[in-house]
Amino acid sequence: MQRIEFGKTGIKTARFGLGCMRFPGEQKKVDEIIRHALDHGISYLDTAYIYDGNEIKVGKALKGGYRDKAVLATKSPVWDIRSHGDFEKYLDEELKRLGTDRVDIYLMHSLNPDNFKKIVENDCFSFLDRMVEKGKILHRGFSFHGTNALFKEIVDCHDWDMAQIQLNILDEFEQAGLDGLKYAYKRGLATVIMEPLRGGHLINDYPGEIDALIGGYPEKRSLVEWAFRWLYNIREADVILSGVSTMAQLKQNIAIFDEAEYGCMTSGEMELIHGIKTAYESRHAVGCTGCRYCMPCPFGVEIPEVFRYYNKVAMLDKHWLDKSTYRNLVMNEGKGADKCTECGLCVPKCPQGIMIPERLKDAQAVLTSK
């Protein structure tokens, strides 16, 4: 598998990084996934304080000599920071959960206008520098969900070692975008790509036109392969995360990344990707990745589930089936968009900037129509 120099950190790692957010519940399965990855040349592991119980699972899987094989990245719960001292308090808790004395890359999580203001007001910068001196963290980074302009402002405001952004074939011009990626790379930051498949939504419930496009192309690859190929083709994309839930997915990803190479795509392949993007965008309803950062809703609305049905109905032609399943399984259990009181509590938590109450209304109208 292609290995790269990770910015100015001195780290060498494979281009495929293991996203730990969507691991299975059973520790045994997590151990198998992480250890198989580390035994097959993958070293970058991405977790976060907010991923429920995840740091503890990762820590357990890294026992028995695996910690030293890993480049371990985790993230500060920025939105919970109330004072400067909170940064170290959370980091110490994370180190304890992970069962280690150091984090290789420590990220300020999900920087958007509010979270960026918070880290500036509470001076995360001197905290990060001090933790590097103490050896509790080795490198400083941030993950990002905001505009391209804000991304550049953040890149330039501190001596960061890495930046993590959302990028996939649908998001070339969204958030930091490809332009932001190139900006960070040019300034010497290591780069990490998250949501390469938009939380799996890009490859599930997609319109039938895409199958026709892929099937008609001379070189036979699955949609997953095309989505990753578009990313590993990009010189500035150092590590590409994939959040696996099963061993089968991990093995599939390893096989895909065995072909990873910069600049491998032909102009014909780029045209195919453009066609896939156009087909997808002509039907897509809402850009929810299913991350669940907006949950729980105090009024019981299963926000990502409502949006999943909304997108399914928009993408596929079996409208009646998905609409009746939504009514029977989601609304009947009191988890439908009809329970939204428009309190707005979920809106600032959404990294995709979705105006959730408004889009829930749209979803409810479509999902309950004839």
Ligand code: SF4
């Ligand atoms: S706006 Fe609606 S979905 Fe969001 S938290 Fe309030 S009630 Fe729940």
Ligand code: SF4
């Ligand atoms: S609405 Fe936003 S926060 Fe909630 S699951 Fe979707 S993308 Fe994540």
